[in-house]
Amino acid sequence: MLKKDEVSKLRAKLTPEQQDVCVNKGTEMPFTGEYVSNHDEGVYRCVVCGAELFDSKTKFESGTGWPSFWEPAKKENVKDKDDYSYDMHRVEAECAQCGSHLGHVFDDGPQPTGMRYCINSVSLKFEKR
Ligand code: FE
Numbered sequence: 001m002l003k004k005d006e007v008s009k010l011r012a013k014l015t016p017e018q019q020d021v022c023v024n025k026g027t028e029m030p031f032t033g034e035y036v037s038n039h040d041e042g043v044y045r046c047v048v049c050g051a052e053l054f055d056s057k058t059k060f061e062s063g064t065g066w067p068s069f070w071e072p073a074k075k076e077n078v079k080d081k082d083d084y085s086y087d088m089h090r091v092e093a094e095c096a097q098c099g100s101h102l103g104h105v106f107d108d109g110p111q112p113t114g115m116r117y118c119i120n121s122v123s124l125k126f127e128k129r
Pocket of ligand 1: 096
């Protein structure tokens with residue numbers, strides 16, 4: 001976990017779109033994100049701090065319009081958090097290292113985990129293998 005002032009410095013460099021999602025927990029419009037249809041092999045890192053979050057090996061076509069993964073690349077890098085906004089209970093996914101909002105987690109994903117990490121492209125930075 002990064003220190004508060006380190007996170008503030010990183011967040012100061014974000015674009016307004018990145019701020020909206022990563023800091024203010026907004027959601028990008030479906031089918032607009034850079035990585036929705038990305039099928040290249042590689043690693044998806046946190047756009048704020050660079051932590052390794054997801055691997056292309058676990059990316060699948062969910063049809064939702066957001067990049068979807070059935071498992072984090074490193075379990076300890078993605079934190080699940082209860083979210084009670086909009087009068088419903090959802091599970092929020094955030095970067096464990098810097099606290100950046102990533103998206104939400106649902107239990108209707110494919111095997112082997114049955115999980116669906118529904119992630120905003122804006123919160124990710126893809127690194128091709
Ligand atoms: Fe991060």
